[in-house]
Amino acid sequence: MKTLENQTILYDEDCPLCQAYTSAFVKTGMLDKNGRKPYCNIGETEQEFIDTERAANEIALVDYQAKTVLYGIESLLKIIGNSFPWIEKIGHLAPVNYFLKKTYSFISYNRKVIMPSVVRENQTVKCEPTFNxxxxxxxxxxxxxxxxxxxxxxxxxxxxxxxxxxxxxxxxxxxxxxxxxxxxxxxxxxxxxxxxxxxxxxxxxxxxxxxxxxxxxxxxxxxxxxxxxxxxxxxxxxxxxxxxxxxxxxxxxxxxxxxxxxxxxxxxxxxxx
Structure with missing residues (x-):
């Protein structure tokens, strides 16, 4: 696999599915060993250029050098497309991209009822999707x-x-x-x-x-x-x-x-x- 370097994906550590596929990205070499980070660990400096609400709804891929962020299906296509460019091209076709975005949003906004996690009342930064x-x-x-x-x-x-x-x-x-x-x-x-x-x-x-x-x-x-x-x-x-x-x-x-x-x-x- 071709490694997408200097990119970090922010994932919901309480979501088993999020943990599984972000871990797979690192293990297969699509991302480097520092290529994933729990959303709840982001600091104040990062919050200046990351849309934290959107990142809670759509998994964010952060380029810390350029201070740019991709969200949701676009971040996943970027990672996978780095190793398989043809998948990224297909994923950006208008009808396919629309379907992928809707499917991703459907799963993401419902992930806490698909796989619920412990309610952490004392946690200040929570990766909890907006109720839709x-x-x-x-x-x-x-x-x-x-x-x-x-x-x-x-x-x-x-x-x-x-x-x-x-x-x-x-x-x-x-x-x-x-x-x-x-x-x-x-x-x-x-x-x-x-x-x-x-x-x-x-x-x-x-x-x-x-x-x-x-x-x-x-x-x-x-x-x-x-x-x-x-x-x-x-x-x-x-x-x-x-x-x-x-x-x-x-x-x-x-x-x-x-x-x-x-x-x-x-x-x-x-x-x-």
Missing amino acids: HSYRITYLILAVLVTTLVLFECSKLLPQLPESSIWREFSLAVGQIGFQSLFLIRSDRKKLLTYLGNMMTVSLFGSLLLLPIIIASKFTTLSGNLILIWFGITVMLMLKEHFRRITLLKLPVYLTPTWVLYRIIALFIILNF
Whole structure:
């Protein structure tokens, strides 16, 4: 790999994804050994020419000699393009660049609900993205659609349940959002949408765990006991992850019991109506 020298990328040290790909840039030689730095370690001198708010939203690539900064997808294209110029050229094509920027922003603005981190109240410099309602709502919609499709396919594997439909699974996913919102109705919108984002990430996590057995069922016949065990383990892991997240974010503990209660109520309705 061709090393992009004298360039430093500022990353969110609390974001596992940010840590992974910035570390990969250094390990593969795309950046030198001093090519990455935690955002929270920037000093006052750096803040004079770095847009700190933008850098919290879009990962920044800093040239300390020229005192210039690239942000977001442009910084990533600069690093990758130094070793693979053709990727940078494709990435700068208008339609491709637009798509990359939107995708990057979607992930960046939602990264704290995709992979939450400990709330550090005493930290003065925080790499926390600006709360964006549009991207959060979009994330919730996408999570609902993915969850709906996976649960619809999964329901076909459970003969104990009445025949399902896309609309039933969609209603259950949306209903979970509405039900849990009731218990945070007095909270501000940011707190509510932060929780709902994390809750739907748990649903996506469960969907990913169910995918292997759904795919396997397309090629072979699976025993009912195996499917039930797999489904049960998935539910337990989701429960554990939900509790971990509300503890991490210092949200009310009762949100986990109510999350379980909704699923019990939904199962009762499915079996009896």
